[in-house]
Amino acid sequence: MGSCERLFNRQRTVHEILGGGLVADVILWRQKNLSLGILMVTFTAWVVFERSGYTLLSLVSSILLLLFAILFLWAKSAAILNRPVPPLPELYLSEEKVNEVAAIVRTHVNDLLCVSQDIALGKDSKLFFKVAVFLWLISFIGGLTDFLTLGYTSLIIILTVPALYERYEDCIDKCMIMSYRKLQELYAKFDVEIVSKVRRSILEKKKLS
Template sequence: MADNLIGEHESSIVDSAKEKITESFQEDDSSSSDSDSKPIPKKTFPPPPKRNTAHSASWKDKPVHDLLGGGKAADIFLWRNKKKSASVLLFSTIVWALFEMIEYHLLSLICHILILVLGIHFLWSNTLNLFYRCPQFPQVALEEDTVLQIATVVRIEINNAMEDLREIASGKDLKKFLTVIAFLWIVSIAGSCCNLLTLIYICFVLLHTVPVLYEQHKEKADVLLEKGEAELKKQFEVFHEKVLSKVPSRQFSKKIA
């Protein structure tokens, strides 16, 4: 009887183990079938940024301060601070008068400035301190971050200018190409009449006067500018009909080739 009980107990243990194994296999099969039946989710990538196809606002709708860059330079050109604007204009006038009217040379100016600075430093350090308790002469040094920022800004501006010139020279916008050529031709004529320093000074004076006058008389100036723009468009259309339309296009040249 004992042997029979032991045998039945062992057979029940074996049967329960078989049932657990079969149940685990069935669960694995069901999970695998569920995973097979469910579609594998595809990787979704963010859509590319849409280009702004809307036309930018006309420069006539923008304030003059924004057209000039909107920084401290715009404040100076628009005389927001009259003392700073007057001092900058006076300094540029003095520099132009020294080099053009008095015929001062740049090397002589640098040497005379250094002589003046060294003389003041010598008197400050050796003479004045004997009679008065003067503070130390201020030290002047360029910070590395400032120099790097200036170099970065100059590099970015040069790269943007080179990119703009490349786009203009590619011939995609014929009107812009002809406008730049006409502007450079006018600048070359002005450069033959006066030297570079005088031309820079004239442009500097115009920047101190024209934006202010335009801001004060914006409505009347916009009317005149619209008339001038319409006249230029007419002249360009006449030039396009008489000259540019007679130039063979690229497709025609390809057919000939």
């Protein structure tokens, strides 16, 4: 990572922060074909939804209807012509898989409920304000755009910002740290001026009295 001072004094690389697996490789464009494929598929889906007037539910329903119609006609014609039936995989969920997924969902839901309870009972004020700001931002952004456009824009940000940051992190960290220190200096100066004005005001009141 070099000897340059890092933002937030972090020790890990961007790739490690993102998990270090396939997801991190895709986000940082180390799997360029896969990253580009995801981007193009998402862009195509966005164009289809925006230009065709389809909603997600209507599009999924239409695709499933077409798929089932093709398989049904294939199976019927295969029975008449003594041909093989459609090569479908076995559609079956084992009890073990269901229990595993249920356990994962249960753990996350319980964690969410626990956090929600702490917020509702006022046990964590900082978390309350964070959640409130986050929900307000979602509400504000949701009022400016629709869900699909927001999802596509979010994907663009995910597939560009981390990769650009990793490429130019030395320069970005240096600029951000310098800006942060400048703001600290301005805040300290402003704080001193406010304290001085308050003291002068108190002294003047004492003299007048």
